[in-house]
Amino acid sequence: MLCIKPELRGIGGSGSGGGAAVDAAASAQEVKALELKLNATTEEKKLYEKAVSHSSQLLNGMLFPTSKNDTKEARHDVFTILTKSDGWYSNATSLPNEDTPNDEHPSILRSCALELSIDYCTRITTRETNTYLEVLSAIPESDPFPSLEEIESHLLDEVKKQEPYCGIIETCMVSNFEELEECRPEVCPFVNDAACTYLESCLDPTVQDEYGRALGLIKEGEKIMDKDFSGVATGGTDGDDKASDAKSKAGVGGWGVPV
Numbered sequence: 001m002l003c004i005k006p007e008l009r010g011i012g013g014s015g016s017g018g019g020a021a022v023d024a025a026a027s028a029q030e031v032k033a034l035e036l037k038l039n040a041t042t043e044e045k046k047l048y049e050k051a052v053s054h055s056s057q058l059l060n061g062m063l064f065p066t067s068k069n070d071t072k073e074a075r076h077d078v079f080t081i082l083t084k085s086d087g088w089y090s091n092a093t094s095l096p097n098e099d100t101p102n103d104e105h106p107s108i109l110r111s112c113a114l115e116l117s118i119d120y121c122t123r124i125t126t127r128e129t130n131t132y133l134e135v136l137s138a139i140p141e142s143d144p145f146p147s148l149e150e151i152e153s154h155l156l157d158e159v160k161k162q163e164p165y166c167g168i169i170e171t172c173m174v175s176n177f178e179e180l181e182e183c184r185p186e187v188c189p190f191v192n193d194a195a196c197t198y199l200e201s202c203l204d205p206t207v208q209d210e211y212g213r214a215l216g217l218i219k220e221g222e223k224i225m226d227k228d229f230s231g232v233a234t235g236g237t238d239g240d241d242k243a244s245d246a247k248s249k250a251g252v253g254g255w256g257v258p259v
Contacts (some may be wrong), residue, residue, distance in 0.1 A: 078113045078199050079188050082106065088177040088184045095229050102224050103203055108211045111204035114173070120195045121159070121166035128158045165189035 084089050085096045087106030095105055132155060139145060146154070160167035165185070172183035188196035201207055207223060212218040218227055 031095075040248060052156070053179065076197070076200060076203055078186050078202050079185050082109055082113060083184045083186050090176050092177070095201055096229060102227060103205070103208055103227060104209075104225065105212075105217065107215050107217065108208055108224070109202055110177075111215065112211055113209065116199050116232050117169060117190075119167075120190065120192075120198060121163065121169055124153065124166055125159055128155055128162070134160070163191055 036236070043050050085100070085104065085106060086092055087096075087104075087110055092106040092110070094107075095102070130149070134152075136145070156167065167179070168182060172180060175181045188199060190196055191200075202211075205223070208224045209218065209222075212222075212224045212227070213220060220226060
């Protein structure tokens with residue numbers, strides 16, 4: 001609690017003394033109001049942190065289930081769609097043909113698949129880092145400590161053991177997924193089946209609309225599935241311009257990471 005200095009708590013009286021008392025009372029009210037506002041902001045911050053933590057825990061629970069389910073249902077694989085339609089390439093900025101459904105727009109699926117893949121691989125890396133930190137902290141002072149290069153190599157190896165695709169995704173990003181064929185697998189490359197389920201959210205209509213707005217494909221209030229993409233040229237200069245424009249609009253708040 002904030003305290004008011006004794007000299008500001010003027011005792012009522014006549015003349016200038018009375019004025020000082022009024023000023024002190026006003027100052028006390030202002031300080032009290034600021035204190036209440038600060039307390040309210042602190043409580044809001046705590047609630048926000050709890051919400052973020054709760055959301056992260058729910059997502060981790062889906063990505064890293066405690067029990068394994070060996071039965072796999074047929075899924076609408078984002079990697080299959082992108083690879084078969086050459087949607088990984090940066091000049092694929094429109095539907096491949098008029099029979100392609102709107103929810104297979106390459107710009108949307110490519111951006112979403114990249115972002116969620118990075119998110120998942122980052123979580124894998126974070127888990128392995130935390131585990132290794134516990135090992136490092138238990139090393140006696142009398143024993144040799146691994147170098148930074150050794151630590152980095154160990155972590156990379158552990159990540160690759162769990163998810164080989166996470167070991168090459170950075171290289172794939174640098175080459176825009178266009179140079180190495182292994183960057184464009186025909187099916188979801190993740191060992192953890194929950195990660196592939198996570199990627200399926202790229203086909204969710206709400207998620208599609210968010211990416212569509214971030215990439216400038218639709219306006220506020222419009223829906224991807226209602227958009228008429230007929231007559232839009234594939235590739236070429238116009239396609240490259242749209243891809244460039246999309247990059248400037250994408251990557252905000254977790255939506256529309258450009259490839």
